[in-house]
Amino acid sequence: MKDKNISVINAIKFGDIWTKLSMLVMGSGLFMHKQKIKGVLVFLCEIAFIFYMATLGIGRLALFGTLGTHEQQEVWNEAKGVYEYVQGDNSQLILLYCIVTMFVIAALIVLWILQLRHSYKLEKQLEEGKKVPTFIEDIKNLFNGNLHITLMALPILGILVFNVVPLTYMISMAFTTYSKEGNHLVLFDWDGLTQFIKVLSLKGSIGKQFSSVLKWTIIWAIFATFLNYILGMILALVINRKETKGKAFWRFCFILSIAVPQFVSLMIMRTMLQPQGAINVVLQNAGLIAEPLPFWTNATWAKITIIIINLWIGIPYTMLQVTGILQNIPAELYEAAKMDGAGPVTIFFKITLPYMLFVTTPYLIASFVGNINNFNVIYLLSGGGPTYVGDSAGQTDLLVTWLYKLTINQQYYNIGAVIGILTFAILSVITLVTYRNSKSYKNEEAFM
Amino acid sequence: MKNTKKKNAPSMRKRITNLLVHLALAILAFIWLLPIIWIVLTSFRAEKGSYVNSFFPKSYTLNNYIKLFTDRTVLNFPRMFTNTLIIAIFACLISTFFVVSVAYSLSRMRFKMRKPYMNMAMILGLFPGFMSMIAQYYLLKTMGLTEGGMIRIALIIAYSACAGMGFQIAKGYLDTIPKSIDEAAIMDGATQWQVFTRIIMPLSKPIIIYTTLTSFIAPWVDFIFANVLCGANSKQFTVAIGLWNMLQKEYIHQWYTAFAAGAVVISIPIAIIFLLMQKYYVEGVSGAVKG
Known part of the structure; x- marks a missing residue:
């Protein structure tokens, strides 16, 4: 990847059909360029992402603008003859989920770029008649030249989940009405720079x-x-x-x-x-x-x-x-x-x-x-x-x-x-x- | 006669300055040790309560220590002790692994994200720790880790998850190991993994021990995070919260002397660890200073 010609833009412009297809079907380029297992894994990531977005993600992001509007309400239940509480929106959770979803999207974008670039690189290597590393070789390399990836993956994941995400969450709170003042502890709203x-x-x-x-x-x-x-x-x-x-x-x-x-x-x-x-x-x-x-x-x-x-x-x-x-x-x-x-x-x-x-x-x-x-x-x-x-x-x-x-x-x-x-x-x-x-x-x- | 006097005069003055210096050191040392002496004396004091009208106890007893380890009714110290021990063991294993991995990567390997990572860690370190702490609490809560026994897991995560940011001292130490060693090994056909596990790890035993022990100590002395995560869950209290609670209004009269005993019990092992480890601490810091 040190080669300057291998970039996302070049991949989109000059890549072959499979590399271009990876823009939509992630991993297809890898799959067709003799890295089948990797291609399948990347594709599975995309499926998981789509599944998450369809079931939860989009619904969560939709609430980002308002951070929830429904207050908890008492509703008279005729049949039982009692007041029942209807769960309202919890802005705090909505905000947290929105941020998590945004990080998931960011992760997918990074993966998208990486796989596109990698597919283009493989394509070039095949054109030049070079041998493409097999999956086993890739794994072996994770313990040699790429050891830093193996070693730092978990620590970085820990920092992302338990430091960067929480910090983003707290920073975004500064722009809301989340406070005891005006009783905004459950339901709050964006408040700009107030x-x-x-x-x-x-x-x-x-x-x-x-x-x-x-x-x-x-x-x-x-x-x-x-x-x-x-x-x-x-x-x-x-x-x-x-x-x-x-x-x-x-x-x-x-x-x-x-x-x-x-x-x-x-x-x-x-x-x-x-x-x-x-x-x-x-x-x-x-x-x-x-x-x-x-x-x-x-x-x-x-x-x-x-x-x-x-x-x-x-x-x-x-x-x-x-x-x-x-x-x-x-x-x-x-x-x-x-x-x-x-x-x-x-x-x-x-x-x-x-x-x-x-x-x-x-x-x-x-x-x-x-x-x-x-x-x-x-x-x-x-x-x-x-x-x-x-x-x-x-x-x-x-x-x-x-x-x-x-x-x-x-x-x-x-x-x-x-x-x-x-x-x-x-x-x-x-x-x-x-x-x-x-x-x-x-x-x-x-x-x- | 005159000559000898002249010779004696400066040495006389020297002797006086020397005496004064030693006297000053003795007074300072006394001031520095005073709170420690006081807490040890209090831990053996027979009279209850925190407010006494003499520095030295009127009578001595071992009951405070016995109470600390046998009274399980209000503040269950033995349970706090086991809680903290479990948390400390797991947290120190995870954080040592994280710290050593990151330090090795940053010290021995060269990759594109190396410098950005180091800058990022520095920038994140500038945020007040609590800012992320409160949000971490909500995150752990949504994961369902803030109820009952799960609090322990939450605390383990809290103490170890971000360990990868505290690589500086370990990296400073690894930087002092000559690179020619790994280069020679790689020439002989060793992989980076082999260099890491067979060559650098054994050579950096001191810093690994240092990292393990400092991360082992953290849960024993952290009060703030444990307080936020445990809340009123007295079953999950760690030692630090327990000791803090012993000094609160409702307990202080009954528990003050037991607090002193608890403080002594906790401090002795930590003090021993620290005294043994200070060399590495100093080396790490001066390594960091030298860059």
């Missing part, structure tokens, strides 16, 4: 909450990423000093804290910092404070507490990851700096940090993205609280935790989907700009 305008207008209640959540998300991601990075690096440097004794022991102490499952340590922290938790009790007993400290009840306290606890979690990770890279910094750089009389602080900011920033950009981007999507820390620590009355977002909610609350707890599915799409948009801009310019991305290219 929800996007609502969120982005920044005037209404939702818009104001969005801008405050977005602000905190970005502040959080910056602090969580860079504080962890710098402090973790300093810790690694201090442990790696020539004079530090018991390096392995210190490292072990810090690594132990990441070895404990994160949700366990987060829940422990949360209970320890409650108004009557261990920390407040110890401080009160010692007579240092009169009132319990408002770790989770005051918004500013909660934000600072979260950032500090995240240091507890993140610093050992950074230490673990950068230790090896730090040792790669050329020793001459340090020697030269010392000769010039630079102190440890100057050396850190003038040599270590710039070098590390240069080498670990992809890692930093990954951890920035991870922090924007960091659900666990916020949800398990503060739960997004404290929350003002009437708001759906708490003061420490990130976009992701807000998204979770909007959909799972409050059933504003459409706004939730909008928030998800906006989060994605923000992240893609950040990543694309930095990632594509980074050294390692280009290296990968060179590596090929």
Whole structure:
């Protein structure tokens, strides 16, 4: 298929009768060009597709425009003398089925193109008197030159069914009225960009909450990423000093804290910092404070507490990851700096940090993205609280935790989907700009 | 005299900085270990309830552990444990297979869809995980997998189906194995399949073990997805949801110390696995950094 002449257009233009027939009867070209089994298999796929479309697919797609119109109704049954419920349309299912059907159609189109091209290729090979691979040879090749197809078929299928289809479904929800608001939980309709305008207008209640959540998300991601990075690096440097004794022991102490499952340590922290938790009790007993400290009840306290606890979690990770890279910094750089009389602080900011920033950009981007999507820390620590009355977002909610609350707890599915799409948009801009310019991305290219 | 003093002065200062550094490390290490010490102490505490007025327990007992494994009335920990174990075994088998297959294909083979696939995985990874999670729930529901015992299958699927997107660390490791090895084998007439199973797989044992163990751990520590899929089906609870529930208002007084015991029980094996695996984790990450 590397041959440029073998394309769908050429197949349609210059193919023989059998190749042309494959446009309608899929697989016929393969069948007549000595790949009988493959031809039959492709044809069976077409039959299955037609059967699916005739029985279910078309009916499902027909509802795509309205997403269902019939409400569930009570109907008086004369004979029995009772009210009976007549099942109404379920827009959510209709939408899901429509999307599944569209993916089935897309799959068939891909198959259609492939078989057409393949048939044309076989035709050419036969014309040139070359031998056409038999079915057994094709199967054998799946374990040799085409091994990647065999290996990646199932993983890709998994991603398509359980990631791409669900994502498409959620994205399409952003354009509907699917929400608790106006009682559109069973029956909803297309709504265009209304929800996007609502969120982005920044005037209404939702818009104001969005801008405050977005602000905190970005502040959080910056602090969580860079504080962890710098402090973790300093810790690694201090442990790696020539004079530090018991390096392995210190490292072990810090690594132990990441070895404990994160949700366990987060829940422990949360209970320890409650108004009557261990920390407040110890401080009160010692007579240092009169009132319990408002770790989770005051918004500013909660934000600072979260950032500090995240240091507890993140610093050992950074230490673990950068230790090896730090040792790669050329020793001459340090020697030269010392000769010039630079102190440890100057050396850190003038040599270590710039070098590390240069080498670990992809890692930093990954951890920035991870922090924007960091659900666990916020949800398990503060739960997004404290929350003002009437708001759906708490003061420490990130976009992701807000998204979770909007959909799972409050059933504003459409706004939730909008928030998800906006989060994605923000992240893609950040990543694309930095990632594509980074050294390692280009290296990968060179590596090929 | 003056000379010796001059010689001693810098070393004196050095000694003081050294002392200070070690002191600072000791304080930091204490802060880092404090929550762990606290949870271990709590797990042996005899007094009930979450709110106590001393850091150290007044009396010690093993009853919390006994309660955890014998009290099957409200929160059935042994059942949660078996649920999670079953899910974890299947999920880790499937995801390891997926991850290794994808990593091998991307690292050793060159095909047209290779780069698009890697970009696609990166782009999909930018979507917040929950966005697909909620729709996945509906998808699994239409498949009839959200009732009773089927929830386990749903969870296995949820934990492993998209494993093919998390190939980066494994690929980074495979990239470090010299390509000349497979080229030589192919010259000798080996097929790609043979190279994969007989040469690369044995050489990448560390990363396979790493992948297996990390995907084995995932169901034990995931709380969110399990929570959405299980809902109120307490029979299908996994350990993480059980522990979370022990801290909810209705149970916290009775179950707080048992929660601590449960946390210790779960953490010990995971901590051991992690400590053994950290080398590969670091190598994988730095491999990814190097590209």
